Amino acid sequence: xxxxxxxxAGPTAPAAEDAAAPxxxxxxxxxxxxxAGVVAAALLAGPVLGRPALLALxxxxxxxxxxxxxxxxRPRVEITLDLDRDRAIEGDTVPLRLGLTTADxxxxxxxxxxxxxxxxxxxxxxxxxxxxxxxxxxxxERGIRCDRWGAYRLGEVVARAHDPLRVVAxxxxxxxxxxxxxxxxxxxxxxxxxxxxxxxxxxNRVARQRGDGIELADVRPFLPGDRTRSxxxxxxxxxxTPWVTERHPERNTDVVLFLDSFADVDxxxxxxxGRAVSAAAALAAGYLRERDRxxxxxxxxxxxxxxxxxxxxxxxxxxxxxxxxxxxxxxVWRDVKWVPPRVLPPKALLLALTPLADDRIVAxxxxxxxxGYDLAIIDVSPVGVPAAAAAGxxxxxxxxxxRAAAALPAPPxxxxxxxxxxxxxxxxxxxxxxxxHHYERLGVAVVEWRHGDDVDRVLAxxxxxxxxxxxxxx
Amino acid sequence: xxxxxGTRxxxxxxxxxxxxxxxxxxAVAxxxxxxxxxxxxLLVAGAAxxxxxxxxxxxxxxxxxxxxxxxxxxxxxxxxxxxxxxxxAAELAAWAREARPEVxxxxxxxxxxLRALALLVPxxxxxxAMVLAFAVxxxxxxxxxxxxxxAAGVALLGLLTGLARxxx
Numbered sequence: 344x345x346x347x348x349x350x351x352a353g354p355t356a357p358a359a360e361d362a363a364a365p366x367x368x369x370x371x372x373x374x375x376x377x378x379a380g381v382v383a384a385a386l387l388a389g390p391v392l393g394r395p396a397l398l399a400l401x402x403x404x405x406x407x408x409x410x411x412x413x414x415x416x417r418p419r420v421e422i423t424l425d426l427d428r429d430r431a432i433e434g435d436t437v438p439l440r441l442g443l444t445t446a447d448x449x450x451x452x453x454x455x456x457x458x459x460x461x462x463x464x465x466x467x468x469x470x471x472x473x474x475x476x477x478x479x480x481x482x483x484e485r486g487i488r489c490d491r492w493g494a495y496r497l498g499e500v501v502a503r504a505h506d507p508l509r510v511v512a513x514x515x516x517x518x519x520x521x522x523x524x525x526x527x528x529x530x531x532x533x534x535x536x537x538x539x540x541x542x543x544x545x546x547n548r549v550a551r552q553r554g555d556g557i558e559l560a561d562v563r564p565f566l567p568g569d570r571t572r573s574x575x576x577x578x579x580x581x582x583x584t585p586w587v588t589e590r591h592p593e594r595n596t597d598v599v600l601f602l603d604s605f606a607d608v609d610x611x612x613x614x615x616x617g618r619a620v621s622a623a624a625a626l627a628a629g630y631l632r633e634r635d636r637x638x639x640x641x642x643x644x645x646x647x648x649x650x651x652x653x654x655x656x657x658x659x660x661x662x663x664x665x666x667x668x669x670x671x672x673x674x675v676w677r678d679v680k681w682v683p684p685r686v687l688p689p690k691a692l693l694l695a696l697t698p699l700a701d702d703r704i705v706a707x708x709x710x711x712x713x714x715g716y717d718l719a720i721i722d723v724s725p726v727g728v729p730a731a732a733a734a735g736x737x738x739x740x741x742x743x744x745x746r747a748a749a750a751l752p753a754p755p756x757x758x759x760x761x762x763x764x765x766x767x768x769x770x771x772x773x774x775x776x777x778x779x780h781h782y783e784r785l786g787v788a789v790v791e792w793r794h795g796d797d798v799d800r801v802l803a804x805x806x807x808x809x810x811x812x813x814x815x816x817x
Numbered sequence: 818x819x820x821x822x823g824t825r826x827x828x829x830x831x832x833x834x835x836x837x838x839x840x841x842x843x844a845v846a847x848x849x850x851x852x853x854x855x856x857x858x859l860l861v862a863g864a865a866x867x868x869x870x871x872x873x874x875x876x877x878x879x880x881x882x883x884x885x886x887x888x889x890x891x892x893x894x895x896x897x898x899x900x901x902x903x904x905x906a907a908e909l910a911a912w913a914r915e916a917r918p919e920v921x922x923x924x925x926x927x928x929x930x931l932r933a934l935a936l937l938v939p940x941x942x943x944x945x946a947m948v949l950a951f952a953v954x955x956x957x958x959x960x961x962x963x964x965x966x967x968a969a970g971v972a973l974l975g976l977l978t979g980l981a982r983x984x985x
Contacts, residue, residue: 395949402900472920
């Protein structure tokens with residue numbers, strides 16, 4: 344809020360008031376020094392020059408100043424903030440209501456709700472100015488446009504009340520505790536990556552095992568213990584001995600979405616983390632629709648996980664956790680390279696979404712593969728975006744420079760950090776390819792997902808590239 | 818409720834026009850004062866547009882220009898009008914600075930401001946006329962005493978306003 348300067352300590356709050364209540368700070372507008380200067384000059388120059396007209400010129404300014412300063416009184420305004428709902432989809436506009444209750448007349452009350460990046464005011468102006476009569480109670484409705492997924496907290500309302508003469512203003516911040524979770528639009532996927540193994544519970548996937556089900560598996564001679572209802576009467580009549588039909592049961596599967604939050608490479612299109620989270624949300628919804636159990640491992644500065652579960656509640660739990668995903672740097676757990684064994688259920692499909700930009704995630708995925716997990720990797724690639732933004736490229740260039748510097752025993756030179764283009768970019772792309780080939784040699788399906796590629800196409804490619812892992816030893 | 822992007826421009830134009838009128842009137846009588854008047858108008862325009870610190874010097878420059886041409890010994894009603902004009906120009910410039918495009922002002926806010934200005938300008942002109950009448954009526958050489966009297970009167974007004982606010 345520009346225009347007001349020179350903060351001055353406000354009056355002490357009355358003893359009866361809550362000590363935790365925000366205390367308005369008194370601020371003086373630019374009129375105060377201007378008018379005071381004019382009045383002082385006139386009062387000094389008038390007698391010196393013997394010009395009574397000077398007093399007449401300055402009198403209006405002096406009267407306004409005196410009235411404003413003497414009449415300034417801290418407004419007693421209560422402000423509450425309420426969101427129409429606490430969940431929204433990207434692109435939605437969420438109404439926000441500011442409840443105002445005042446004991447005094449306020450000629451101009453400016454209100455603004457500072458919004459975190461990702462949210463923006465839906466109205467063309469971020470702030471609103473209202474006039475309140477004494478004892479009035481009213482609501483002001485504003486809109487919040489949800490530009491990006493995430494879990495947001497609207498922490499405060501900034502208010503500024505002006506006196507009628509606009510010389511003194513009172514400014515204070517009202518703490519608020521409104522939360523808003525913005526989900527990415529859930530893309531409905533046409534196909535999903537099928538896990539190799541199924542679990543024990545009923546689901547929509549045809550198991551490789553044989554048992555009670557619908558899908559025909561085989562026809563074989565009757566053995567003691569077979570149920571009579573399994574007898575294939577047509578085959579029995581043709582061969583003269585009893586034959587039974589074997590079927591594949593329908594089971595569910597466990598899918599664990601493995602989200603790399605070590606790095607968010609700016610690709611000029613929302614970042615790799617944003618694309619990964621959007622895809623993870625769509626995958627979670629898709630698998631849960633198929634009655635599979637879905638879990639989540641967030642692997643970044645710290646490891647967070649949700650054990651696989653199914654149903655609508657699981658979807659909301661997953662989405663809430665996904666929305667809180669962000670790059671989290673910590674020096675406490677710098678060498679995190681392994682996922683705790685009990686986090687991942689046996690026979691689960693691990694679907695990793697990662698830009699493969701951090702050595703720790705590379706090591707962790709190799710470790711999971713070595714442990715025999717069914718692993719597929721979607722490489723959320725920042726390469727190939729026309730505006731693959733300078734920030735991302737420069738960041739990658741810095742990483743390369745750091746690595747080069749670390750490789751040298753005692754660098755006599757400082758690594759040059761420059762925007763990545765030409766040879767540096769080619770080197771980076773080659774390095775990523777080497778990583779992918781390393782996984783492919785181990786039998787892991789790795790598919791590069793560039794910005795603009797259809798997720799369904801990427802998933803279909805993953806499905807085509809998959810190979811059953813060798814059973815883990817030991 | 819929409820933002821009024823033209824409000825600031827209109828208020829600035831109003832302040833500048835008034836300042837220009839206050840600058841031109843003395844300059845017509847004494848052309849040598851034109852640079853001072855132009856400087857004052859420019860300073861008021863700058864205060865309205867971006868730099869509020871220019872408001873005081875701008876008003877002072879315009880006041881000084883007017884003071885030169887005001888007749889010395891006769892009762893000068895022109896001084897009252899000039900004082901009210903200067904005050905209105907200063908208020909318009911301050912309002913223009915205050916009307917930021919990122920704040921959507923509800924119509925009642927604007928109406929309250931207009932109403933306050935409509936009451937203030939004639940009221941303050943009356944105060945200026947009264948001060949001037951006292952000044953003219955007082956014997957020559959008593960202007961210093963009058964200045965102290967004006968300051969005391971203004972302080973008393975402030976005190977009364979403060980008391981009234983507290984008692985309400």
